[in-house]
Amino acid sequence: MKSFLKPLLMIWMVCIAGAGHTLEVIEILGGKASQIPIAVIPFKDSNPKKSLQLMNEVIANDLNRSGLFSPIDISGVSDYPYDEREVNFSNWAALQSQFIVVGKIDAIGRSNNQMQVTWSLIDIFKEKTVLSVALKGQPSQYRVIAHRIADTIYEKLTGSKGVFDTNIAFVKKLDKERYSLFIADYDGHNPRAIVNSKYSIISPRWSPDGEKIAYVSFEKRKPVIYVQNIVTGERVLLANFRGNNSAPAWSPDSKKLAIVLTYSANSQIYTIDADGKNIKQLMRTRSINTEPTWAPNGKEIYFSSDRAGSAQIYKVDIDTNEVVRVTFEGNNNVSPSLSPDGKLLLFLNQDGGSYRVAIQNLLSNQVLRLTDGPDDESPIFSPNGHMVLFTYKDYGKLSKIGTVSINGLKMTPIDVGSESILESTWGPLPN
């Protein structure tokens, strides 16, 4: 039951030219040349409302943020097409546009309080409509509808699910004694506080089933772990053991968490059932073991440790407790997480005084630094593994939040106000 996460849309898929139409799937990590030029035209609105004219901008911003598309500037175009018959293919080809998105909005329903968006994705070179779709909804939901349209375009042209209709969570520090855990649309719109506290909140982690967020709160004058249902607001104190309780990480099936406890010694990793039962220590060492994260196969946990002196990332087999070191480049490597396919390790790399978001290909062990630092933190993959959400400090030393595409081509801030953003997490794809 995840439908609460998203408003439900009435979607009619129209397969006008869909049959037999094949597109090459983009090679991720390719160069700039692999970015698809696309023109997203304002939709023709028979019942004009100002906000609806922004739908094409929402779609273009979504595609642009992914790093796989380059929306073309249409400000010089005077005559907008609204369907395939109105597209002047040679003009749009001259603008280097490979695809064009057109559509129209009609008021429908009793007293015209609903809208229907009919849109098409058209291939400029083949002079063919790739797909046409009609969506119905309330005008107030124009952003959700626009995100769904961008998701459909993304999936059609890249072969992977889009994440434009997902949610993120982040901690905002309003002042020294006011912290709030927010959830919002993935682009920062519609923020809603789900926890307000006088004390720090860190390490929010969205359960893979979308229903809960685990986080660490200092409200008991020490770090303890809560699990909060995001629909009912009900929360449960998962771990309040002697010493520190921190770093919750959900298992892929949402049934367990890895957590970090100290009792009276250094940080160690445990697994615990989501109902607080069946706690087990994973490894027993004298060194720091923290920041656990599950591999998508559910059989290994990646973590950071100072067992070799500096902080590096290791993985441990949950059944055998066999440990393998994973990172070797850089002074310190912390905050690991894995891509949904388990092939890429995302982490925070510290080298020469700068903390930057980095990705390691776990087959070749090649490391790619995605951001420039110097104070980047809290990296987490989008649910399709194509983008990374992270926090960074701007020149005023205020902490901000943004996304970077994993091809490193597109870093885009997320505007959620002027206050400091401390930690972030990305919710799963809607079912």
Place this chain on the structure above:
Amino acid sequence: MKHSLLLASLLAVLAAGCSTTDINEPMGLNAPFPELESRTSDGSEVDLIGSSQGKKLSQSALEELAAAAELADRAVYFDYDSFAIKSDFEGVISNHAAFINKHDAAVVVYGNADYRGSHEYNLALGQKRAVAVKQALEALGVNGSAIETISFGEEHANQTCTGSTCGQDRRADIGYVGE
């Protein structure tokens, strides 16, 4: 003309029997959330001493603590990436060890870290500093089970420190239960 095309395509879809759902269902995320500021599920306050041994300071011990100049310093500072107790702070530790032993006091050592790096790893670094002070106290005869270690990580740190000023946050503070 365009209208009839659209209509035709919509009819085609209806005929194809695509599934339909309605957007007008309530949006779960817009449901009101309770204010949680003063609510904890178990209603309990933090119990720092837990199962540890050692006593809450008596009124006379509290007065002694407040009056003694040699007990005024509570902080032990650490070098970057180091957890060794520097000789400058051996006096702080031995003065407090003597006081703890005299009163059989329950102690909390709070570890801290500078803001750089991840919140969670800094929590672990602060803990490691707290453990280093605990072990130094134990070496001077303090019962280890009377010492609780807690880390605040970087949560109390100066978020804009530069250079040597960040050293103020690489610290463990000795605290007493009952003060």
